[in-house]
Amino acid sequence: MTSLESPPMFSQLAQPLRYAEALLERFSRLAGLTEGHSLRQGLVEAASLLTGCELSQLYLLDDTHTRLTMAAEWHQGSWQIRENASLPSDYHREQLLQYCLCQNQILAIDALDSNLHDIAFLPDSRRPWRTLLCLPLLSEAQHVVGVLLAASMQPLPLSSFSDSLRLLGNFVVAQLDLLQRVSTCQSPVSEDSLQDKACPSGYGLIGESDVMRSLYQLISKVLHNPVNVLLTGETGTGKELVARAIHDYGFRRTRPFIVQNCASLPENLLESEMFGYRKGAFSGADRDHTGLLDAADTGTLFLDEVGDMPLALQAKLLRVLQEGEVRPLGSTETHRVDVRVIAATHRDLKSLVEAGSFREDLFYRLSHFPIELPPLQERGPDILRLAHHFSAQACSFLQRQPCRWSQEAESQLLGYTFPGNVRELKGLVERAILLCDGNELLPEHFSLHGAVDTNLNLRERLEQVERNLLIESLRRNHGNQTNAATELGLPRRTLLYRMQRLNIFPADIRFQEKADVR
Numbered sequence: 477m478t479s480l481e482s483p484p485m486f487s488q489l490a491q492p493l494r495y496a497e498a499l500l501e502r503f504s505r506l507a508g509l510t511e512g513h514s515l516r517q518g519l520v521e522a523a524s525l526l527t528g529c530e531l532s533q534l535y536l537l538d539d540t541h542t543r544l545t546m547a548a549e550w551h552q553g554s555w556q557i558r559e560n561a562s563l564p565s566d567y568h569r570e571q572l573l574q575y576c577l578c579q580n581q582i583l584a585i586d587a588l589d590s591n592l593h594d595i596a597f598l599p600d601s602r603r604p605w606r607t608l609l610c611l612p613l614l615s616e617a618q619h620v621v622g623v624l625l626a627a628s629m630q631p632l633p634l635s636s637f638s639d640s641l642r643l644l645g646n647f648v649v650a651q652l653d654l655l656q657r658v659s660t661c662q663s664p665v666s667e668d669s670l671q672d673k674a675c676p677s678g679y680g681l682i683g684e685s686d687v688m689r690s691l692y693q694l695i696s697k698v699l700h701n702p703v704n705v706l707l708t709g710e711t712g713t714g715k716e717l718v719a720r721a722i723h724d725y726g727f728r729r730t731r732p733f734i735v736q737n738c739a740s741l742p743e744n745l746l747e748s749e750m751f752g753y754r755k756g757a758f759s760g761a762d763r764d765h766t767g768l769l770d771a772a773d774t775g776t777l778f779l780d781e782v783g784d785m786p787l788a789l790q791a792k793l794l795r796v797l798q799e800g801e802v803r804p805l806g807s808t809e810t811h812r813v814d815v816r817v818i819a820a821t822h823r824d825l826k827s828l829v830e831a832g833s834f835r836e837d838l839f840y841r842l843s844h845f846p847i848e849l850p851p852l853q854e855r856g857p858d859i860l861r862l863a864h865h866f867s868a869q870a871c872s873f874l875q876r877q878p879c880r881w882s883q884e885a886e887s888q889l890l891g892y893t894f895p896g897n898v899r900e901l902k903g904l905v906e907r908a909i910l911l912c913d914g915n916e917l918l919p920e921h922f923s924l925h926g927a928v929d930t931n932l933n934l935r936e937r938l939e940q941v942e943r944n945l946l947i948e949s950l951r952r953n954h955g956n957q958t959n960a961a962t963e964l965g966l967p968r969r970t971l972l973y974r975m976q977r978l979n980i981f982p983a984d985i986r987f988q989e990k991a992d993v994r
């Protein structure tokens with residue numbers, strides 16, 4: 477007979493082969509479990525029986541990694557149910573757990589001393605706790621996601637179990653993860669698959685509604701044709717995204733794509749940014765500076781908020797569009813550039829032309845090919861496609877499991893008007909993911925002022941609808957009550973009276989206009 481040598485993992489154990497057999501048996505038992513709670517309980521039972529400890533506990537971090545919860549406990553031969561087993565995010569009172577979790581360090585203490593070690597979180601025992609083992613548990617991605625603890629009143633050599641128990645603990649973590657993934661796939665909400673819903677539908681944009689299909693049609697017409705494009709539509713409808721799509725899928729895709737927001741700089745700075753300057757052009761111009769039009773040469777220049785461009789600069793831009801010529805500040809010479817200009821605005825350029833603040837000739841030059849982006853409200857089921865896409869994106873960014881959507885949360889989104897369009901939806905979903913401790917998104921994770929609450933009676937519901945309409949109009953008019961009143965066909969005094977009656981405050985009118993980092 478050949479004798480089996482004990483692997484190093486078992487070398488310090490008194491009866492390595494018996495232990496290995498028992499461990500194997502636990503592995504195969506746990507592998508057959510298909511319920512999360514039996515797996516968690518199975519692990520603490522195994523840890524206790526394999527080590528001979530009277531106590532074993534499993535702590536797991538929630539999906540947001542802010543709360544550590546005791547997921548199972550085995551004490552004095554049976555599973556325990558403890559209330560309030562959830563610990564605050566810094567686990568500061570449980571220094572031992574904190575050390576193990578935050579440092580990803582195995583902790584084995586042979587002589588526990590309650591004066592030295594803070595062990596108040598351990599359950600009361602007949603005799604003092606004497607030895608303790610804390611093992612950080614890792615996910616497949618090697619992130620610490622929990623702690624397996626074993627404690628005894630006996631002087632046990634607990635460190636000799638640490639490697640094998642850690643393998644068992646990590647195995648259970650992987651099984652729990654698998655079960656969660658399977659349950660997410662089987663949930664009725666995700667029947668038509670999160671993946672399908674989240675898939676970009678055209679040119680990297682999400683949306684399959686008729687209005688979005690018409691948009692893709694228009695985009696396809698200008699991909700290989702260098703006409704100037706004017707993108708219009710409410711704020712947050714995706715104008716910049718479309719501009720990028722036209723560049724990325726068009727014949728200039730390997731060339732530069734430069735973005736300039738015309739509302740973000742004062743006139744002289746905008747001019748020097750766009751056209752560049754020569755050394756000495758103005759005080760402080762101590763060297764030549766290349767402008768954005770040169771940087772975008774052979775590529776695309778995206779001019780956002782073009783309606784805010786000062787009149788003097790509009791004349792210079794017109795010259796670029798007509799002649800392809802640029803003259804930097806402080807230079808007497810012009811040079812040629814080959815730039816495709818895509819302009820965007822959420823303002824009505826025609827009325828700006830009528831008001832004399834936008835040049836008519838530039839308007840016609842820019843709007844060779846106008847594309848209007850539909851407001852989110854007109855995109856029907858795309859609202860949920862986008863919502864699923866943003867939640868999947870946020871979860872993957874946070875390295876957590878995809879969240880399921882409850883039907884109530886979905887209905888609430890569908891009943892909301894989204895004055896900030898896709899940008900607002902994105903922000904709401906990202907916030908909801910952070911607020912969601914479990915893995916199902918519920919209405920309480922969204923603070924939708926405009927959503928219809930089905931518990932209200934008819935009068936209250938009508939008031940809610942009226943309130944939303946007023947807020948929308950005020951937001952559209954940047955808080956200007958006179959303009960909002962005109963838009964709503966009300967005398968201003970009536971608008972003020974209704975605002976007061978419906979408790980509309982300035983804070984309700986403001987919303988995050990530019991949540992995205994450019």
Ligand SMILES: Nc1ncnc2c1ncn2[C@@H]1O[C@H](COP(=O)(O)OP(=O)(O)OP(=O)(O)O)[C@@H](O)[C@H]1O
Nearest residue numbers: 681682710711712713714715716717822898899992
């Ligand atoms: N169809 C879409 N699919 C996926 N994401 C979208 C879509 N439309 C917009 N977004 C996202 O919404 C956010 C706002 O889009 P974008 O900045 O392009 O809007 P905008 O119309 O240019 O806004 P503004 O007029 O305020 O400049 C971005 O994060 C963008 O990626």
